Amino acid sequence: MTKRTWRPVHGVVLLNKPLGLSSNQALQKVRRLFQAEKAGHTGALDPLATGMLPLCFGEATKFSQFLLDADKRYITKVALGVRTTTGDAEGDVLTTESVPDLTDEALESILDRFRGDIEQIPPMYSALKHEGKPLYEYARQGIVIERKRRAVTISDLTIIERTENSLTLDISCSKGTYIRTIGEDVGEALGCGAHLSALHRVSSAGYDPQDMLTLEEFEAIAEGGYPELDKHLLPMDSAVMHLNRVELSEADARDILFGRALANGTEFEEESLVRLFAQADQRFFGLGQIRGEFIKPHRLINTSEQQV
Numbered sequence: 001m002t003k004r005t006w007r008p009v010h011g012v013v014l015l016n017k018p019l020g021l022s023s024n025q026a027l028q029k030v031r032r033l034f035q036a037e038k039a040g041h042t043g044a045l046d047p048l049a050t051g052m053l054p055l056c057f058g059e060a061t062k063f064s065q066f067l068l069d070a071d072k073r074y075i076t077k078v079a080l081g082v083r084t085t086t087g088d089a090e091g092d093v094l095t096t097e098s099v100p101d102l103t104d105e106a107l108e109s110i111l112d113r114f115r116g117d118i119e120q121i122p123p124m125y126s127a128l129k130h131e132g133k134p135l136y137e138y139a140r141q142g143i144v145i146e147r148k149r150r151a152v153t154i155s156d157l158t159i160i161e162r163t164e165n166s167l168t169l170d171i172s173c174s175k176g177t178y179i180r181t182i183g184e185d186v187g188e189a190l191g192c193g194a195h196l197s198a199l200h201r202v203s204s205a206g207y208d209p210q211d212m213l214t215l216e217e218f219e220a221i222a223e224g225g226y227p228e229l230d231k232h233l234l235p236m237d238s239a240v241m242h243l244n245r246v247e248l249s250e251a252d253a254r255d256i257l258f259g260r261a262l263a264n265g266t267e268f269e270e271e272s273l274v275r276l277f278a279q280a281d282q283r284f285f286g287l288g289q290i291r292g293e294f295i296k297p298h299r300l301i302n303t304s305e306q307q308v
Contacts, residue, residue, distance in 0.1 A: 010058035011233030042067035051201030070205030083193035
């Protein structure tokens with residue numbers, strides 16, 4: 001049996017995760033196509049969810065937390081009148097009730113409760129951990145764990161389509177938002193119960209949905225070899241594009257890579273993070289932090305392995 005040879009790959013790719021695969025299964029399939037030494041995904045999608053899953057390779061994994069913390073946008077279909085054990089189409093049906101006949105104005109009034117800053121109780125069928133175990137493991141054993149309410153922000157919630165027994169919603173939200181919980185809570189507010197019948201992540205961290213590729217597209221591109229695949233790597237700093245940029249002289253670049261603080265010639269906010277680049281060739285070095293009169297190294301990449 002031939003031993004697999006991994007290679008240093010650095011950057012971000014955007015996978016349109018297919019239905020039926022866990023986020024880790026999807027990650028490993030793409031990782032094997034690239035033969036990337038190191039890889040990680042940035043915010044799990046349930047097997048029954050599809051859509052944007054940013055994958056970080058190599059040194060880009062150092063910035064994956066920024067993608068986990070980023071705002072996201074989803075399109076979801078909420079099946080009204082049916083409660084399930086999991087809050088989605090995978091669970092067993094608990095109750096079936098008639099859906100109230102509401103005017104558009106009345107429905108919008110109810111949805112207003114779920115716009116802006118709200119609180120949610122995370123679902124039992126979630127990856128949130130309790131004493132080292134994900135909640136869904138307890139749920140499968142019939143054990144209910146008390147969960148604290150969590151504050152999230154719903155910056156936009158728009159009805160795309162409405163039928164007698166379903167709502168299709170476009171939702172933009174902060175990190176940690178459970179769309180499944182929104183679906184269930186909307187059903188409770190309507191008095192009939194509900195569950196998610198479909199969930200698609202449109203975007204994450206401001207990445208363009210047009211840059212997403214399906215697993216089949218990655219597999220087809222891989223037929224052309226690594227150079228063709230690598231054309232679809234986004235730069236490592238794409239994960240932190242919201243941060244201000246600082247260009248360094250050759251001397252400053254050398255100093256920061258040796259862990260030395262630099263003189264701060266910027267007017268950026270105290271303790272804010274900045275992206276660091278070489279003035280000469282625009283190489284990305286990582287992140288620094290503004291500390292008074294200095295820019296101190298915060299999270300630097302291994303420049304000897306930098307490709308993208």
